[in-house]
Amino acid sequence: MGSLSGRRIVLGVTGSIAAYKAAHTVRELVKEGADVRVVMTPGAREFITPLTLGTLSKHPVHSELTEDRDAGTWTDHVELGLWGDVVLVAPATAHTLAGMVEGRGDSLLLTVLLSAKCPVVVAPAMDRDMFTHPATTENLAKLEQRGVHIIEPDSGELASGLSGKGRMAEPERIREELTSWFKERAPLMGFHALITSGPTHEPIDAVRYIGNRSTGRQGAAIALELAQRGMTVDFVSGPSTIPTDHPGIRRINVQTALEMDAAAKEALKNTPPDVIIGAAAVADIRPSEHFEGKTPKSELPESLRFVANPDILAGLNRLAPKGCFKIGFALAHGDGKEAALRKREAKGCDMVVLNSITDKGAGFGHTTNRVDFVHGPERIDSFELKTKEAVAEDLADIVQQTLSPRESTPASHSE
Ligand SMILES: Cc1cc2nc3c(=O)[nH]c(=O)nc-3n(C[C@H](O)[C@H](O)[C@H](O)COP(=O)(O)O)c2cc1C
Numbered sequence: 001m002g003s004l005s006g007r008r009i010v011l012g013v014t015g016s017i018a019a020y021k022a023a024h025t026v027r028e029l030v031k032e033g034a035d036v037r038v039v040m041t042p043g044a045r046e047f048i049t050p051l052t053l054g055t056l057s058k059h060p061v062h063s064e065l066t067e068d069r070d071a072g073t074w075t076d077h078v079e080l081g082l083w084g085d086v087v088l089v090a091p092a093t094a095h096t097l098a099g100m101v102e103g104r105g106d107s108l109l110l111t112v113l114l115s116a117k118c119p120v121v122v123a124p125a126m127d128r129d130m131f132t133h134p135a136t137t138e139n140l141a142k143l144e145q146r147g148v149h150i151i152e153p154d155s156g157e158l159a160s161g162l163s164g165k166g167r168m169a170e171p172e173r174i175r176e177e178l179t180s181w182f183k184e185r186a187p188l189m190g191f192h193a194l195i196t197s198g199p200t201h202e203p204i205d206a207v208r209y210i211g212n213r214s215t216g217r218q219g220a221a222i223a224l225e226l227a228q229r230g231m232t233v234d235f236v237s238g239p240s241t242i243p244t245d246h247p248g249i250r251r252i253n254v255q256t257a258l259e260m261d262a263a264a265k266e267a268l269k270n271t272p273p274d275v276i277i278g279a280a281a282v283a284d285i286r287p288s289e290h291f292e293g294k295t296p297k298s299e300l301p302e303s304l305r306f307v308a309n310p311d312i313l314a315g316l317n318r319l320a321p322k323g324c325f326k327i328g329f330a331l332a333h334g335d336g337k338e339a340a341l342r343k344r345e346a347k348g349c350d351m352v353v354l355n356s357i358t359d360k361g362a363g364f365g366h367t368t369n370r371v372d373f374v375h376g377p378e379r380i381d382s383f384e385l386k387t388k389e390a391v392a393e394d395l396a397d398i399v400q401q402t403l404s405p406r407e408s409t410p411a412s413h414s415e
Contacts, residue, residue, distance in 0.1 A: 002033030010084035012109045015043020017159040018091035018125035018168035026056040028175040081115030091125030091168045123151040128164030186230025194273035198238035200257045202286035205295045213364040214281035216240030221392035234267040257309035272321040278313035317348035332356045340374040
């Protein structure tokens with residue numbers, strides 16, 4: 001797994017002689033697992049062809065606001081701006097930097113920059129005298145004030161024949177700076193989580209099932225929080241309408257415990273996780289047989305026989321790679337600390353998140369939760385009633401404390 005795995009990067013290329021280095025930049029980013037979409041200014045096309053950058057990024061390159069005048073189609077700059085985790089402008093000309101400061105929209109790239117909700121990084125490239133001109137200095141200072149990260153140019157011989165500061169940072173340095181910048185903003189980047197969430201539905205026939213009241217809200221909040229901190233997440237979800245839209249989350253929807261078991265094991269095999277979080281409320285039993293289609297009322301059996309479902313979390317924990325942080329959830333009726341401690345042992349968890357249905361505002365169907373983190377008999381951390389999003393933050397803090405002392409390209413991935 002590369003150091004930029006799962007990251008979406010909009011690469012803006014402008015009309016500098018350094019535009020020829022954009023091919024190398026795309027390769028560096030793609031090699032580290034980033035998904036790169038290139039936006040060129042018309043000026044940049046004088047220096048390097050869209051064909052080169054399109055081939056290397058494996059996506060069509062955009063440079064005009066309108067795609068086909070006769071057909072009336074246009075490039076959706078808003079969509080591009082929203083797609084990226086970052087817009088990287090490399091090389092950034094004095095002209096485009098000035099346009100950014102003024103908020104101009106006279107190139108597709110400038111309109112993407114105006115629409116972008118994500119952070120922006122620029123790598124200026126220009127002649128020494130252009131770079132030291134007060135206009136450029138002031139523009140860069142203003143952009144920095146607005147939160148734009150600047151990758152400083154190198155000093156040395158310039159294309160003009162002059163010598164000094166202004167040469168665009170080499171693509172390797174751009175990749176390195178971008179990676180550490182992401183790491184700072186996304187401290188769990190490079191780590192992978194496997195989460196099971198939601199209820200399972202165990203069919204009686206095509207329309208009837210045995211289930212429980214889990215909504216999947218707590219599991220979804222955890223997936224989103226971990227993804228926001230940079231993790232890639234395999235999210236195996238039983239029937240739930242709670243959305244988990246984030247580029248770092250791969251959602252696998254299932255219905256039954258057997259499907260959840262198979263999907264989670266498959267995900268674990270494909271990408272060994274650094275953390276497993278079993279937040280799903282898996283049905284313990286399923287009808288021993290189920291009927292095809294809708295059984296007429298008159299033909300429904302008077303009683304049903306059940307068989308036990310597999311213990312998904314215990315199974316996953318047994319298959320987990322060495323060093324994986326294993327978290328289970330326990331729902332108690334009343335004080336369940338003893339039961340949570342037993343569950344922790346029985347299922348091979350490092351920690352159990354205990355919530356009780358007798359706590360007001362906690363558990364199924366609520367937007368709030370009150371939990372204890374059961375690390376073992378010596379350590380049980382109790383929390384106040386809070387939103388499920390805030391519980392997810394507490395959980396992500398524990399994950400971060402456990403994983404971050406390790407290297408961000410964990411041993412489990414290189415095995
Ligand atoms: C050969 C050549 C090299 C250029 N190199 C640079 C450069 O390195 N940095 C820069 O700011 N402008 C450079 N320019 C000027 C820009 O191409 C020009 O300002 C253009 O309007 C930039 O538009 P854009 O930012 O929309 O791409 C160069 C122009 C030419 C003809």
